[in-house]
Amino acid sequence: MDKIYLENIRYVYSPDTPFEQVALDDVTLGIRKGCITGIIGHTGSGKSTMMQLLNGLAKPTDGRVLLDGFDINSTFDDVFDAWREREEYAKLSKRAAKKEIRGQLAELRRTLCFRVGLVMQYPEYQLFEETVYKDIAFGPANMGLEEDEIRARVLEAAAFTGLDEALLDQSPFDLSGGQKRRVALAGILAMRPEVLVLDEPAAGLDPRGRKMIFERVCDYQRNTGSTVLIVSHSMEDMARYCDDVVVLKDAKVLMHGEMNEVFSHISELSDTGLDIPQVTRLALALRERGVPISENIYTVEDATKALRALFSQQKDGKEASV
Amino acid sequence: MKGISFGQYYPASSVFHRMDPRAKIILAVLYIVSTFLCKNVLSFAALTISALLLVILSRIPLRIMLRSLRPILFIVVFTSAINIFATRGAHRLTPEHWWLAIYEEGLWNALFMVLRIVCLILSTSIFLTYTTTPVSLANALERLLSPLKRIKIPVHDFAMMMTIALRFIPTLSEETEKIMNAQKARGANFTTGSLFARAKALIPILVPLFVSAFNRAFELATAMECRCYHGGEGRTQLNVLHYRASDFVAILLLVGFGVGLWFLNRVDFLYRLG
Ligand SMILES: Nc1ncnc2c1ncn2[C@@H]1O[C@H](COP(=O)(O)OP(=O)(O)OP(=O)(O)O)[C@@H](O)[C@H]1O
Numbered sequence: 011m012d013k014i015y016l017e018n019i020r021y022v023y024s025p026d027t028p029f030e031q032v033a034l035d036d037v038t039l040g041i042r043k044g045c046i047t048g049i050i051g052h053t054g055s056g057k058s059t060m061m062q063l064l065n066g067l068a069k070p071t072d073g074r075v076l077l078d079g080f081d082i083n084s085t086f087d088d089v090f091d092a093w094r095e096r097e098e099y100a101k102l103s104k105r106a107a108k109k110e111i112r113g114q115l116a117e118l119r120r121t122l123c124f125r126v127g128l129v130m131q132y133p134e135y136q137l138f139e140e141t142v143y144k145d146i147a148f149g150p151a152n153m154g155l156e157e158d159e160i161r162a163r164v165l166e167a168a169a170f171t172g173l174d175e176a177l178l179d180q181s182p183f184d185l186s187g188g189q190k191r192r193v194a195l196a197g198i199l200a201m202r203p204e205v206l207v208l209d210e211p212a213a214g215l216d217p218r219g220r221k222m223i224f225e226r227v228c229d230y231q232r233n234t235g236s237t238v239l240i241v242s243h244s245m246e247d248m249a250r251y252c253d254d255v256v257v258l259k260d261a262k263v264l265m266h267g268e269m270n271e272v273f274s275h276i277s278e279l280s281d282t283g284l285d286i287p288q289v290t291r292l293a294l295a296l297r298e299r300g301v302p303i304s305e306n307i308y309t310v311e312d313a314t315k316a317l318r319a320l321f322s323q324q325k326d327g328k329e330a331s332v
Numbered sequence: 333m334k335g336i337s338f339g340q341y342y343p344a345s346s347v348f349h350r351m352d353p354r355a356k357i358i359l360a361v362l363y364i365v366s367t368f369l370c371k372n373v374l375s376f377a378a379l380t381i382s383a384l385l386l387v388i389l390s391r392i393p394l395r396i397m398l399r400s401l402r403p404i405l406f407i408v409v410f411t412s413a414i415n416i417f418a419t420r421g422a423h424r425l426t427p428e429h430w431w432l433a434i435y436e437e438g439l440w441n442a443l444f445m446v447l448r449i450v451c452l453i454l455s456t457s458i459f460l461t462y463t464t465t466p467v468s469l470a471n472a473l474e475r476l477l478s479p480l481k482r483i484k485i486p487v488h489d490f491a492m493m494m495t496i497a498l499r500f501i502p503t504l505s506e507e508t509e510k511i512m513n514a515q516k517a518r519g520a521n522f523t524t525g526s527l528f529a530r531a532k533a534l535i536p537i538l539v540p541l542f543v544s545a546f547n548r549a550f551e552l553a554t555a556m557e558c559r560c561y562h563g564g565e566g567r568t569q570l571n572v573l574h575y576r577a578s579d580f581v582a583i584l585l586l587v588g589f590g591v592g593l594w595f596l597n598r599v600d601f602l603y604r605l606g
Pocket residue numbers: 023024031032033051052053054055056057058059060131
């Protein structure tokens with residue numbers, strides 16, 4: 011089963027006003043469990059909006075968001091109706107069942123944001139505590155964890171994201187942009203979410219910072235088997251780190267599938283206004299000039315490998331002909 | 333916080349949208365005076381028709397227009413109740429032994445009051461809020477009040493402060509929403525719990541909000557200084573306001589309307605306010 015399933019989602023900003031804006035229009039989409047899924051699309055295509063639907067921050071105007079098959083926005087009545095059709099509840103009295111459902115729903119709402127951790131776009135503007143330590147501890151503290159557990163998680167998350175322990179006592183406002191970004195990421199990772207959602211985690215960072223953020227996220231995914239969604243503008247990063255790719259265009263899903271499959275339609279993608287990676291353009295140009303190089307080259311590493319193979323082939327060919 | 337679009341400017345294309353904002357302020361004042369000129373049935377009828385004309389000319393959907401009346405619903409009901417029950421007159425409508433007496437005069441008074449309030453609100457919303465952006469309103473006020481500069485009242489500075497404040501209201505409210513969302517994403521709870529708990533949950537919002545507001549203020553000040561801003565002295569405008577012929581025509585029309593009301597008041601018909 012898909013970890014997350016979006017069903018006929020529609021989202022409208024400021025409905026019934028002259029400023030009405032459809033951000034998502036009839037989107038249906040399944041996100042595979044335990045995979046890294048990349049979301050690309052040009053500015054304003056609805057990526058951030060979609061990410062905010064996943065942890066209940068925004069409620070869809072229409073449609074359902076299913077997490078492990080359960081609608082995260084279900085109301086009491088929805089659950090109650092579903093319960094009437096099931097047998098295991100028949101043993102309970104109606105009143106006890108109602109109480110049970112209420113309790114479960116409240117618990118679900120409370121824990122939803124801990125299960126689906128969302129790192130918002132430009133999270134560095136959202137730090138607020140006196141010290142970095144307290145800021146990272148905000149989420150775990152809201153989860154109601156013990157002091158020792160919180161401490162362990164904060165230290166772990168800080169170390170994991172490469173924050174020096176000396177920084178923990180500083181004010182988050184005195185950090186550099188890249189460091190703040192790490193603090194924000196650590197604040198979410200400390201909650202150990204089963205779904206990690208990152209909205210442009212690397213925007214505005216230098217190449218080393220980008221690489222570090224993406225690699226940490228991949229490590230987290232591998233260690234915990236969680237499901238990860240990453241919004242990014244860089245197709246090269248997508249190609250390097252993602253298993254699946256979703257392409258959004260004008261509030262709709264244009265393509266969705268495994269990375270290689272989606273990127274093989276790369277010429278259509280370039281029509282959506284997305285920049286295809288430079289090495290891919292190089293490979294395509296080489297092919298045009300008659301060099302037999304694969305067209306599925308998205309990263310520098312791919313290109314190096316393919317060119318190496320090509321050269322050694324040519325050398326072999328020459329030696330054979332001598 | 334969603335849906336707070338500051339002010340109620342409704343983008344459309346109408347004579348009022350195109351009008352000079354200074355002219356609109358003058359028109360609003362004239363119209364307010366007119367509503368208070370009305371004394372009898374005929375003049376109130378004329379006032380009602382003129383208000384309807386304004387609504388039609390402004391090309392603002394009725395649904396939106398009515399929204400501006402919702403906040404005054406209570407006042408309307410309250411004043412008409414007082415007028416109906418508190419006015420004594422010659423024509424008693426309720427039987428003698430009823431404790432609450434309703435007179436015909438009371439009904440007329442109530443009707444006139446409601447018409448007056450509704451026309452006041454409709455006209456000022458049309459002239460000032462629905463068809464004029466807050467910033468151009470501030471600009472127009474500065475122009476209209478500029479004679480006060482002679483007596484050393486810093487009109488320009490007040491207008492500039494107002495413009496900047498207006499400009500940053502949507503930005504700040506957007507920012508508040510972002511910060512709240514970021515904290516909700518980490519399990520903060522602003523909607524349940526005791527009043528004290530909720531007030532306490534607001535502190536972590538105010539801190540980053542103030543930090544960023546001050547940062548913005550310093551940045552804006554620097555940016556303005558970099559462009560050699562030094563107050564209103566000898567400052568010219570990029571978009572200079574120009575009265576057009578149609579603005580004068582509109583003002584004349586409204587003055588004529590006021591004079592017409594004055595004449596209508598002299599005709600005795602059915603009922604007039606005492
Ligand atoms: N708070 C808001 N109020 C009104 N409209 C909004 C709001 N936030 C976003 N929108 C609109 O919804 C659409 C989708 O916005 P969204 O932020 O989801 O885009 P995005 O794909 O994340 O873009 P970017 O790559 O620039 O972050 C845009 O057209 C935007 O104008």
